[in-house]
Amino acid sequence: MxxxxxxxxxxxxxxxxxxxxxxxxxxxxxxxxxxxxxxxxxxxxxxxxxxxxxxxxxxxxxxxxxxxxxxxxxxxxxxxxxxxxxxxxxxxxxxxxxxxxxxxxxxxxxxxxxxxxxxxxxxxxxxxxxxxxxxxxxxxxxxxxxxxxxxxxxxxxxxxxxxxxxxxxxxxxxxxxxxxxxxxxxxxxxxxxxxxxxTLTQPANVTSHTGIDALSHAIETSVTTKRSDISYQYSKLSFDLLNESFETVLKDPKNIEARSKMLLGAAYAGTAIESSMLGAAHAAANPLTAQFGIIHGAAVGLMLPHVIKYNSDDPDTKKIYDDLYSEDLSRRVSELLAIADIPSTLSRYDVGKSNVSSLSKDASSQWTGTFNPRKVGEGDFADLYESAF
Ligand SMILES: [Fe+2]
Structure with missing residues (x-):
């Protein structure tokens, strides 16, 4: 080993x-x-x-x-x-x-x-x-x-x-x-x-949704309560590869070097998940998929900038985000969502504010949320959803 x-x-x-x-x-x-x-x-x-x-x-x-x-x-x-x-x-x-x-x-x-x-x-x-x-x-x-x-x-x-x-x-x-x-x-x-x-033949919307999902795996695994020094190395390598190549595969889908980096980055992130699990962005995304049929990558991507901001109130987590990306990480995720043409607000879907309570209830019962670095209860999920309209 x-x-x-x-x-x-x-x-x-x-x-x-x-x-x-x-x-x-x-x-x-x-x-x-x-x-x-x-x-x-x-x-x-x-x-x-x-x-x-x-x-x-x-x-x-x-x-x-x-x-x-x-x-x-x-x-x-x-x-x-x-x-x-x-x-x-x-x-x-x-x-x-x-x-x-x-x-x-x-x-x-x-x-x-x-x-x-x-x-x-x-x-x-x-x-x-x-x-x-x-x-x-x-x-x-x-x-x-x-x-x-x-x-x-x-x-x-x-x-x-x-x-x-x-x-x-x-x-x-x-x-x-x-x-x-x-x-x-x-x-x-x-x-x-x-x-x-x-991976060259996949439709453009599959490239964008799966790419955002992989990126969210790199980011969420880097800060979970189950992370380790080794899992973080996988998360970091994954983030660097994905962050570097995602825009390229969107603009130039036949670029084999960028496709290679995406594929390896996704596998590294998957390896990190195996030991470090995921966090609140996945917990918040699952009910959006279950109740409104929002594609997994789009749902996670939409919630991720808000979860990063929420988690950044914890100084240790903020330090990891800063190590992962030297600039504003939540802004970078929003930027990539825009480039990938994935909606960044819940208003773009058929979700209303009246749905927040049932979504938050569902999100707070998701197993994956238990590994988030900051505790997230039903009320916190409601705040996260509210901030995403
Ligand atoms: Fe995912």
Missing amino acids: SSEIKAVDICSEYCQSDEIIDFGALTETKVDFGPGSVSRLADHVKSLGGTKVLLVTDPGIAEAGHMEWVMMILTKGGIEVMPYLDVRENPTTDDVASCVDGVKGEGIDLIIGLGGGSSLDTAKGCNFILTNGGHMKDYWGSGKATDDMLPLIAIPTTAGTGSECQSYAIIADSETHVKMACGDKKAAARIAILDPEL
Whole structure:
């Protein structure tokens, strides 16, 4: 285990090499990073003993041609593939069940998740049920899988959730709609393949929303009560990479260097989340998504400048923000929201002041808010929402 994480000189060093980055300080996931790295997929499958794999993805990825490309790499490598391409956004227990139904008893020995956070979460959810049986709610929480799980390879096509470096699957209960975070060290991907070429085809609004989400992960993880010196190094590296490249990918979507930095930045932030969790911006954003259907990245981005100001009243937290960004951090986030064309006020949505009390009630019961550096109660959330109109 390394105690110091070095910044990666990505374009001169890693993009051209076959080197696998060890994120070892916080996660056991090995990362194969760089343009074209997905071409090494069959070798990675074989290194983990895979011969017959389940490929979990969504229709958009199939349409973009990525699924076909990945299937060809696998088939050429002599690996049998069973594809599941019905992943939906914010996957539910029904989605996991339908994925499991298709491959139960087929002798699958490895799972590949290809796509955004929803594909990776569905793949992880499927792994729990295929190997340990029962229902997703049995794994709600941490470390509840008793039997071994199948090796997972995660191939993100967006620079956002960082799910490729996390052991949690977020699966919603189909009946109650409650989002369950089901985590187990065995559920984390054994290998994450970060190939920025796969991120070139995403629609512009996906780039902007996932980018703001990743940035919010870097910022929130840097100050939580669970942060450590090591997790902060990941947060800081992530922030620098994302802050430096976000404007470029918005203006010049084919810029592979900027796409590389975004993808690596999102993975670093995901690694930080694994140990430091998130804070009040995510707690405030979740009810906006649940009650008003506001896209996750837009909801978090909108609340984040207000949460940064709120947290800055705590001198220790303010010091960290100042270390993260030498100028006004909340203003920088607002600036990036404007460049990404993401609304910065609640008035731009169908949210009224009369909704504040139900939103605050919901926000104050979010688990993620408990890790915020300053305590946030229902009244504080009401103030945060009020300030966002
Ligand atoms: Fe997020």
